[in-house]
Amino acid sequence: MNRTDTRSEIQTEPPRTKRRTGAHKPRKPESGGSQAAQTRESILDTAERLFAERGVAATSVRDITGAAGANLGAINYHFGTKQELVMAVFSRRIFPVAERQMALLDEAERKAGGKPPRLETLLEAMTRPSIEKSFAAGKRNTAFMRLVGRCYGEPNPEVERRIRAHVEKVWMRFAILLARSLPGLPHEEMYWRIRFMVGALHHTLLTSGREGSIPPEFRKGLDAETLIRRMVAYAAAGLKAGI
């Protein structure tokens, strides 16, 4: 066993410095149009775009501040570390989507009275929030699409723990409602079909955000409602398939 480098291979995000000494947290800004809040948002926007394009590990804080027209020190000042910036970028987008999904599930259950909600209603509750945001203002928001798609698959362990745990609570609730709407389906079968559905949703968002990934003849006429309708129809048929 002759190795040049003796660092453990277990660590996944090697700390670049021994100890952070001066983490001055700026007090929560009034989050309005103040100059500071503007800088903060600009950094978040730029980081979101670059993370979506290249991934987190391949994007340096200098890339971000440079493209945002901000100073290098702004990262440390507003976020402390790169890792906290990463968390902020993902949290800002993912948590609202998860909350909207949960709200739509609640609404579906409420409107159904005591009966199980319609399958398609549940599926729409899970797909609409992210897809709708992906077409904000009528055009494709490619950075948002790819960022959401990157949530799974992003090997950053902190993102995994914090974000995925939150997101999967929603999917768990969806699964419970789904079991009532599809009483004949064995739980094991349902588990895998939900995974297939998650895959279709995230893969579509991730790869549709890429420029040139959709042939022109299939891109025209693509909007949020059409995509939701297609995905719901596909998933509903798959979930109802005989075993």
Place this chain on the structure above:
Amino acid sequence: MNRTDTRSEIQTEPPRTKRRTGAHKPRKPESGGSQAAQTRESILDTAERLFAERGVAATSVRDITGAAGANLGAINYHFGTKQELVMAVFSRRIFPVAERQMALLDEAERKAGGKPPRLETLLEAMTRPSIEKSFAAGKRNTAFMRLVGRCYGEPNPEVERRIRAHVEKVWMRFAILLARSLPGLPHEEMYWRIRFMVGALHHTLLTSGREGSIPPEFRKGLDAETLIRRMVAYAAAGLKAGI
């Protein structure tokens, strides 16, 4: 526009050195049990595992050689640059899968005589090769699973160009055969349903490779044939859904 760093933000993989001067290509080894070939394979295996776990950008060549018990210089000697190692790691796994898919498509067409092949046969041709390899030797080959799943979503531009172009030729052929088996389905609808299927397949491979990602009650009884059957049934139902 006051920026500290003036590097262009366009570049996606910044060159770490000006020019590679001494790229000595070792002549193709006899690929048998020679000591050199063993080192090469060990590096490929280790890189595959680490890329699958952490992603390409977050894995350094020192991580790889360290974990493989090889010398740092072995990367330069056997592969030239990290980028060429990355390509070798992906190529080694993806191309055989794509060839097997193509062969199964050919076989499906041949066996069907002049008629369109059965839908399920086509779906199996696309899913079996990667899933089967993921359960090589009876147990889950998690590194392979995640590596395949990472193909899309890996923002490395070279991987994108070379690998994805090759893989998508197979999917294109699949689409042509599929159109004959599902004559009523509009092309646009079919295009998106194929994307959903690709997403389900890749997402399942990517996330199932993660330790602890499958609850124990759903992991037992999981083998290649069961997963293929589930995925084919789900995709077939989705593809046949009414518009």
Place this chain on the structure above:
DNA sequence: AGTCCATTCATACGTTCGTATCATACGACC
């Protein structure tokens, strides 16, 4: 025994990384 050549090793170089520090700029309040 001696030569050669493929491979491995140790180490070096220059760059980029994340983070920290300190000086300066600026607006609100007395």
Place this chain on the structure above:
DNA sequence: GGTCGTATGATACGAACGTATGAATGGACT
């Protein structure tokens, strides 16, 4: 107008990065 705290700017530091290089090593052949 002076003071103070928030925000920004320029720069520094050490670690880790990809890559390069030249010396050792060792087996195969003459």
